[in-house]
Amino acid sequence: MATYDLVVIGTGPGGYVCAVRAAQLGMKVAVVEKNATLGGTCLNVGCMPSKALLHASEMFEEAAHSFAKMGVSVSAPKLELPAMMNFKQQGIDGNVKGVEFLMKKNKIDVLKGTGKILGTGKVEVSADGKSQLVETKNIVIATGSDIARLKGIEIDEKRIVSSTGALSLDKVPGKLLIVGAGVIGLELGSVWQRLGAEVIVVEFLDRILPGMDGEIAKQFQRILEKQGFAFKLGSKVTGVEANSKALLAKVEPAAGGAAETLEADVILVCIGRVPYTDGLGLKEAGVALDNRGRVQIDPHFATSLKGVYAIGDVVAGPMLAHKAEDEGVAVAEIIAGQAGHVNYDVIPGVVYTTPEVSCVGKTEEELKQDGVAYTVGKFPFTANGRSKVNQTTDGFVKVLADAKTDRVLGVHIIGREAGEMIHEAAVLMEFGGSAEDLARTCHAHPTRSEAIKEAALAVGKRAIHM
Numbered sequence: 294m295a296t297y298d299l300v301v302i303g304t305g306p307g308g309y310v311c312a313v314r315a316a317q318l319g320m321k322v323a324v325v326e327k328n329a330t331l332g333g334t335c336l337n338v339g340c341m342p343s344k345a346l347l348h349a350s351e352m353f354e355e356a357a358h359s360f361a362k363m364g365v366s367v368s369a370p371k372l373e374l375p376a377m378m379n380f381k382q383q384g385i386d387g388n389v390k391g392v393e394f395l396m397k398k399n400k401i402d403v404l405k406g407t408g409k410i411l412g413t414g415k416v417e418v419s420a421d422g423k424s425q426l427v428e429t430k431n432i433v434i435a436t437g438s439d440i441a442r443l444k445g446i447e448i449d450e451k452r453i454v455s456s457t458g459a460l461s462l463d464k465v466p467g468k469l470l471i472v473g474a475g476v477i478g479l480e481l482g483s484v485w486q487r488l489g490a491e492v493i494v495v496e497f498l499d500r501i502l503p504g505m506d507g508e509i510a511k512q513f514q515r516i517l518e519k520q521g522f523a524f525k526l527g528s529k530v531t532g533v534e535a536n537s538k539a540l541l542a543k544v545e546p547a548a549g550g551a552a553e554t555l556e557a558d559v560i561l562v563c564i565g566r567v568p569y570t571d572g573l574g575l576k577e578a579g580v581a582l583d584n585r586g587r588v589q590i591d592p593h594f595a596t597s598l599k600g601v602y603a604i605g606d607v608v609a610g611p612m613l614a615h616k617a618e619d620e621g622v623a624v625a626e627i628i629a630g631q632a633g634h635v636n637y638d639v640i641p642g643v644v645y646t647t648p649e650v651s652c653v654g655k656t657e658e659e660l661k662q663d664g665v666a667y668t669v670g671k672f673p674f675t676a677n678g679r680s681k682v683n684q685t686t687d688g689f690v691k692v693l694a695d696a697k698t699d700r701v702l703g704v705h706i707i708g709r710e711a712g713e714m715i716h717e718a719a720v721l722m723e724f725g726g727s728a729e730d731l732a733r734t735c736h737a738h739p740t741r742s743e744a745i746k747e748a749a750l751a752v753g754k755r756a757i758h759m
């Protein structure tokens with residue numbers, strides 16, 4: 294029987310990164326994966342394919358609408374959807390191969406099959422009707438998450454799709470109705486809107502992107518509306534009927550009232566994700582779940598069963614790949630006797646639309662709720678030289694700092710490349726830096742990042758270009 298120091302169940306960004314770090318620390322490691330390919334949701338049907346389609350559809354949009362004004366004359370671009378899907382698949386394959394390479398390089402055994410925990414130190418791996426028992430000193434559960442479903446609405450992944458189906462449609466829908474104005478709805482809505490779909494988003498709450506800063510979300514909604522998105526906020530889809538031509542969605546005000554029917558060719562249901570623990574045998578093994586079905590852990594990622602840990606989407610916290618990765622590193626270090634740690638106050642979030650939206654730290658709403666006195670500095674990209682010459686001036690930077698100490702508590706950006714720009718704020722906050730520190734740091738000219746420095750200067754009411 295094979296014996297290991299660590300068996301990681303699941304090879305998403307949490308699982309494979311944990312395995313690599315543990316191997317670096319000298320452990321004998323195996324990963325268990327039930328999917329045909331490694332990499333989990335993120336590489337196969339999440340972060341990476343969505344970013345490939347966002348990039349390709351953005352290029353399509355630019356060629357159609359932005360090239361001419363720069364004096365680049367091309368004939369109207371033609372969409373070859375199968376080729377675009379092939380581009381996406383090449384990206385997936387490249388990344389999956391990269392994870393396979395990392396497993397080999399770090400001498401990590403890959404056990405293909407479904408992992409079930411039989412008790413402390415025992416994992417059963419089953420595939421094709423056969424199973425093997427693996428012994429190990431430690432187990433990390435990194436089984437991720439699955440789509441949340443809407444009661445009474447069956448996802449067939451062709452006409453009524455989750456994000457997985459929406460990443461592989463075989464033609465551009467005439468009308469795309471999206472349920473949920475969260476990250477998936479706005480990213481995948483952007484892809485299909487750019488490629489020609491008429492997009493309407495039905496959202497239960499009275500705002501888009503719950504959890505993000507309210508002012509940012511409001512301005513972002515206006516930008517998306519200019520791009521052609523329609524929003525039905527404070528509304529819910531209560532049922533879908535299909536005829537041979539179209540889907541008929543029954544939409545009701547969230548607060549109750551008369552229903553209306555909206556027609557669509559494709560409906561994308563993206564109302565969040567739920568932890569995935571099917572087939573793991575957690576109940577029988579004695580691993581406790583919380584009231585939302587997530588594996589319950591202590592501050593050191595330990596579950597209620599000795600020697601069993603859990604990380605990533607299957608535990609509490611933001612369902613983000615980089616959060617899962619950092620937890621993977623931390624738990625490997627803890628198992629090795631080191632002081633692994635994740636700073637949950639400084640986890641950036643990015644929506645990869647055009648423009649992008651990014652954030653780190655507290656929103657204004659959270660600071661108000663916590664009764665923290667804060668100062669605000671804002672700077673619009675309309676006043677940033679580089680954005681002006683590129684004619685991409687949508688959006689602004691907002692820096693929130695503690696009114697007493699000037700320590701930066703949150704940074705929020707809408708704008709091109711906002712997802713790359715947020716990291717200087719994350720590093721600053723990791724080191725407990727102030728708005729003054731940010732304002733006094735020399736920023737290269739001409740860059741969009743100068744808008745962050747100017748927003749930090751604006752905290753002290755001394756922005757130069759405004």
Ligand code: FAD
Pocket residue numbers: 302303304305306307308325326327328331332333334335336338339340341343406407408409435436437438456457477569571572573604605606607612613614615616617645
């Ligand atoms: P997962 O990536 O879900 O991996 C879990 C793995 O465990 C899977 O491979 C599964 O097959 C395997 N598994 C489950 N049960 C068993 C078992 N019993 N035995 C063996 N194997 C098992 N996050 C970002 O940070 N940035 C983004 O841009 C982003 N874009 C996204 C776009 C979409 C469309 C979606 C759906 C998600 C996106 N996410 C993004 C979220 C991100 O994908 C997740 O946060 C991340 O994948 C979580 O990693 P994980 O390791 O916890 O689990």
Ligand code: NAI
Pocket residue numbers: 443472473474475476477478480495496497498501502503528529530563564565566611612613642643644645
């Ligand atoms: P989400 O939680 O971001 O958004 C779901 C939205 O659906 C919310 O606005 C919610 O109010 C709404 N909603 C819930 N029930 C509803 C109903 N019955 N009718 C109408 N609206 C309803 O979830 P989403 O977009 O499905 O994404 C899942 C996860 O994947 C997120 O947690 C996110 O972190 C992750 N993700 C991250 C990305 C990124 O980092 N760029 C990209 C895509 C996904």
